[in-house]
Amino acid sequence: MRWWLDELKEGLTIAFGAIRANKMRSGLTTLGIVIGIVSVTLMGTAIEGLNQAFNRSVAVIGADVLYVQKWPWGGGGNWWEIRNRKDLLIQHAKAIEDDATTVASVSPIMGTMRNVTYGGKLVEGVVVIGTDADFITTTNANVDLGRFLTAMEANGGRPVCVLGSEVAESLFPNEFPVGKVIKVGNHPYRVVGVLEKQGSLLGLESFDNRVYVPINRFFSEFMSRRGGIQIWVRAASLENVDETREEVRGILRKARKVEPGAQDDFAINQQEFLIQTFNTIGGVIAAVGLFITGLSLFVGGIGIMNIMFVSVTERTKEIGIRKAIGAPKRAILMQFLLESAVICLLGGLIGLAIAFPLSLIIDQILPTAMPVSIVVVALLISLLVGVISGFLPAYRASRLDPVDALRYE
Amino acid sequence: MASPVIRLVDITKVYQMGAEEVHALRGVSLSINRNEYVAIMGPSGSGKSTLMNIIGCLDTPTSGLYELNNTNVSEMNDNQLARIRNKEIGFVFQTFNLLARSNVLHNVELPLIYGGVSSADRKKRALEAIEQVGLADRAHHKPNELSGGQRQRVAIARALVTKPSILLADEPTGNLDSKTGEEIMALFDILHRQGNTIILVTHEEDIAAHAHRRVRIKDGHIETDELVKDRKVVTHPTLTSV
């Protein structure tokens, strides 16, 4: 064990000595690794940020909620056939509510976009959602102020509404919103409650820029004809969500008179599908991104290999001397492996030191921290690049004939 | 009779130069006993360095038997030879062959590092060897801060530090002026008196006169092998205290 540590120490001393003796050359070679590590870690951080943003968003969608719609998430199917499907109707939601046994809560959903005003304040492009009182249990949303729509208000189509947190903040920066009358489009609605902040889907579509109104009133005030709703269904339990999906499917096929053997004329979407789609797309992005940035690391590694060959040739005489006084092959191999590993590790450390502040810029767009795992992986990768690209030159050095090496000028 | 330290039997060395074969050694047999002091002489290209490299386990013979301390080394692999070089052999070269970036102490310590000696022990032994060659005050100097003679003494300290069975010196005074050369030879004389076995290659009769036995080589053969009658022993004033 002793000799091993001493040879390691000797190897490290030589490595640092060689690097110090050729500062310019070592610096330029290290630059290749620095650039490689910066690009790989930044790419890793960006991918991690994307994943985190997606996971935050997708949590709002809920793993135990089924989204019955005309269009399947993640695409697929015959566009023309899907477009021509019969609309989903309130009575279909009723059928599920009446017949399903594994369902916790069912809500019809219909949406459109309107400007919302209060006093002199205007919020443009708010998503107006018509739904029923069960919405709050179906989506597991939390009420921040006041309450959600009551069954009586919802069924009776009362002119009342609940605000998403973003809308509430814009319209009522200094006032208590509950009880105030706002205008959704041209129609007056009294605010009965405000929901807690929910976030957004990948930073794009906010779940909080919304106003909820009774669906019965929605039809008359925002839609010229009935129809084209979505039905959101919360399963009684997360474990049995597949069973619930089959049950809902059966009820809908019957209610919509789908012939036995014919395909469903509706889609039952789930968070899982989104996750699958994202994982496929995200995986491809990650692979391509890391491959391209990895190429720069590869180029850096070739630079190291090149410079190590130069270093071995330059120090042929030194190798001869060491061998003459009894250095085994192993010690020579280790000496040069250590040199390239040290160069690469330095490159990795410098790369991380540069990448970290840059990752704070990514943080502005995709809120995330540079994961510790990436730091560790980056250092391991630079070590690996050092060992791999140093191996061939080091192996050649270790096999030099002592007499030939000593004679080298 | 005690068995020899070195026993060479019919050693040949052939270098392949393209289609041409160069016979550097054509059947050399030689035995050297403990505490002998042998000078190898001969014209340029006669095979002296080749023979020294084989004795020093830097090179392997094409054929023949080489026993060092009764062990057959002619069939050892690279790593076994490295171990023999480290433990049994101290080599002194014409061009010193010191590591330029390391100081005297580290140069002398180096064989002990590869020999797996603990660092405290290493330092002690290296300083002893440095003192033995009279360079105690230069231990932390780099080779380029030393004179040629001082560099060669560092090389001798490095060769001595492992307490090898034999000291080999291939033209150790070849790069030195005659006065400095005499100083180095005085050092070898002392080392011989202390019990070391020494083999040195030289062109100069003056230098060879320090040895007890003189081997002349020509064209890869041993031409003569005789005891030196007019032996010259000088002890340099600065080294008498050692």
Ligand SMILES: Nc1ncnc2c1ncn2[C@@H]1O[C@H](COP(=O)(O)OP(=O)(O)OP(=O)(O)O)[C@@H](O)[C@H]1O
């Ligand atoms: N690596 C080699 N390849 C081919 N031929 C070699 C090699 N080394 C030595 N020789 C040849 O072997 C012969 C002996 O060389 P060697 O170096 O032993 O001579 P030497 O007696 O030490 O000469 P000098 O006094 O000039 O040092 C020479 O003819 C030389 O050209």
Ligand SMILES: [Mg+2]
């Ligand atoms: Mg020679």
